Amino acid sequence: FKEWNHDSSLDWHLTGQPLHRGMQSWVEQLNRLYRQQPAMHELEMQPGGFEWVDCNDSAQSTLSMLRLGSRPGDTVLIVCNFTPVIRDAYEVGVPSGGFWRELLNSDAKEYGGSGVGNMGGRTAEERPVHGRPFSLRLVLPPLSALFLKLDAEPK
DSSP states (O other): OOOOOTTSOOOGGGGGSHHHHHHHHHHHHHHHHHHHOHHHHTTTTSGGGEEEEEEEETTTTEEEEEEEOSSTTOEEEEEEEOSSSOEEEEEEEESSOEEEEEEEETTSGGGTSOOOSOTTEEEEBSOOBTTBSEEEEEEEOTTEEEEEEEOSSOO
């Protein structure tokens, strides 16, 4: 990717190349998620809109956090893997049981990734982790960010 040059116009012709088109699609989907999920924007300027799940896993170079909206169901879990290593069965604490649907996966093939993921989501187990009553065992793709939300309808 070429660095942005403020002295010239954007290189829109580059979106014809697969990796550039993938990056454009990623930004589009990320912006859509931000608009559609209240947890991503409602309380963004308030301390109550954010909670760390785990910011201390330097051994595996991962971070996990919750973005919270004003209603109890408006919660988005974000898990980031900053290594080129797939993390199988990575455990992360969540506030509620049920099926957590994968809203966005930066490693999806449409964005130029390898396509590693969680087959649409995972069901939380009643096993306390990170001070939370439930936990998910996720596949963390390499160099990725996952966004998950508890489904309103039980699976």
